Amino acid sequence: MNTIRPGWLLLPMASLHCRPRQARLICASALVGFCLFGLTQGLKFSLKGLSRGGGHFSPLDALTTLVVSLGLLTMLFLTSTAISQSVRNDIGDLAILKALGFSSSRIIFSVFLEAALPGLLGAVLGLCLSHPTAVYLLHLLSRGHVLPSPHIGLGQLGLALALTTLILLAGVLLPALRIIRMNVATALSGQP
Amino acid sequence: MGSMISLRKVSKIYRGAHSANKVSVLTDFDLDVDVGEFVAIMGPSGSGKTTLLNLVGGLDTPNTGQVVVADNHLEGLSSRELAIWRAHHVGFVFQSHNLIRILSAAENVELPLLLKSLPHKERARLTQEALRQVGLVERAAHRPGALSGGQQQRVGIARAIVSDPAVLLLDEPTGNLDRSTAEDILALLRHLQSGGRTVLMVTHDQDAARAATRTVHLGAV
Numbered sequence: 362m363n364t365i366r367p368g369w370l371l372l373p374m375a376s377l378h379c380r381p382r383q384a385r386l387i388c389a390s391a392l393v394g395f396c397l398f399g400l401t402q403g404l405k406f407s408l409k410g411l412s413r414g415g416g417h418f419s420p421l422d423a424l425t426t427l428v429v430s431l432g433l434l435t436m437l438f439l440t441s442t443a444i445s446q447s448v449r450n451d452i453g454d455l456a457i458l459k460a461l462g463f464s465s466s467r468i469i470f471s472v473f474l475e476a477a478l479p480g481l482l483g484a485v486l487g488l489c490l491s492h493p494t495a496v497y498l499l500h501l502l503s504r505g506h507v508l509p510s511p512h513i514g515l516g517q518l519g520l521a522l523a524l525t526t527l528i529l530l531a532g533v534l535l536p537a538l539r540i541i542r543m544n545v546a547t548a549l550s551g552q553p
Numbered sequence: 554m555g556s557m558i559s560l561r562k563v564s565k566i567y568r569g570a571h572s573a574n575k576v577s578v579l580t581d582f583d584l585d586v587d588v589g590e591f592v593a594i595m596g597p598s599g600s601g602k603t604t605l606l607n608l609v610g611g612l613d614t615p616n617t618g619q620v621v622v623a624d625n626h627l628e629g630l631s632s633r634e635l636a637i638w639r640a641h642h643v644g645f646v647f648q649s650h651n652l653i654r655i656l657s658a659a660e661n662v663e664l665p666l667l668l669k670s671l672p673h674k675e676r677a678r679l680t681q682e683a684l685r686q687v688g689l690v691e692r693a694a695h696r697p698g699a700l701s702g703g704q705q706q707r708v709g710i711a712r713a714i715v716s717d718p719a720v721l722l723l724d725e726p727t728g729n730l731d732r733s734t735a736e737d738i739l740a741l742l743r744h745l746q747s748g749g750r751t752v753l754m755v756t757h758d759q760d761a762a763r764a765a766t767r768t769v770h771l772g773a774v
């Protein structure tokens with residue numbers, strides 16, 4: 362008799378089946394969103410260095426904020442859709458877990474965990490990719506001018522991680538409501 | 554012997570999309586099941602057999618009346634309290650097995666033990682013991698898709714008994730099985746009852762009902 366997997370992994374597996382398609386979608390959207398975030402922050406740093414000073418809120422700030430916001434909103438939409446789809450597909454299995462005595466909060470936590478792992482991985486990869494991309498873009502844009510190298514500070518990295526967590530939490534919100542309001546008896550009977 | 558399950562004037566009404574579409578499934582229903590009793594619930598389709606099981610198992614709540622199981626008044630518990638209560642007092646066996654496809658037989662059986670904060674070795678021991686009781690130790694690593702209907706039903710029973718609940722609730726446990734496999738399952742249930750468990754089984758099958766110590770008939774709606 363062999364139980365290969367450790368206990369802490371069984372619940373996330375049972376609740377969402379580690380769906381590779383959903384995980385890839387969450388990871389890819391986080392990667393693109395935070396590559397964009399890192400890229401705009403890096404470029405802003407370099408271009409501000411070029412203009413030296415300037416106003417409190419320049420058109421450059423407005424443009425980067427807009428681009429980053431759109432990227433992160435897209436990430437939120439894709440993450441929420443991916444998690445909702447997984448929960449909808451596996452509502453029967455989630456009902457089994459509830460019938461066995463797992464609380465809604467425990468099931469929601471495992472659903473969050475399963476979205477958080479690819480989401481954080483994508484965000485970190487996106488930030489790592491953003492630096493060489495920003496250097497390359499600056500090289501193309503500079504045309505002989507000497508520009509400061511793009512730089513992302515610790516504050517911006519912290520902000521990126523906080524934004525990832527917030528987006529993932531917001532993405533789990535609607536599926537969590539569905540899990541809380543689920544009628545176990547109805548879900549087990551296979552009715553919609 | 555004391556009463557393990559007690560229902561007093563329980564009514565359950567299902568409401569349709571329109572308020573006029575009400576279906577009254579149970580009306581002022583009373584039931585007492587003693588500790589260690591094996592009761593079969595019979596009745597035509599729509600008479601409320603599965604609803605009764607869901608009410609006793611805390612998966613559904615009555616519109617009126619009292620449901621007391623293992624000295625707990627279920628109608629007063631929140632959904633969180635009901636989940637904790639289910640984990641400690643009730644084992645479910647469903648007609649359609651309801652095993653989780655991605656997990657092996659052993660992992661399916663192990664699931665209820667994750668709620669008990671037991672060390673891994675103890676969980677593995679209890680899982681093996683439950684699988685031994687249903688005669689499936691050698692199929693522990695197989696996923697449900699690789700098991701026959703009877704074997705899946707036995708995995709479902711192992712999952713229900715692994716945490717040693719006082720009450721076993723079974724919905725048509727022999728409904729999809731051939732006669733010989735059904736006999737094996739019923740013999741197993743009688744064995745579990747002789748060990749002191751209270752068993753409540755919904756069935757359409759007269760032969761299955763004969764395995765019980767008492768049969769309760771529900772009328773048509």
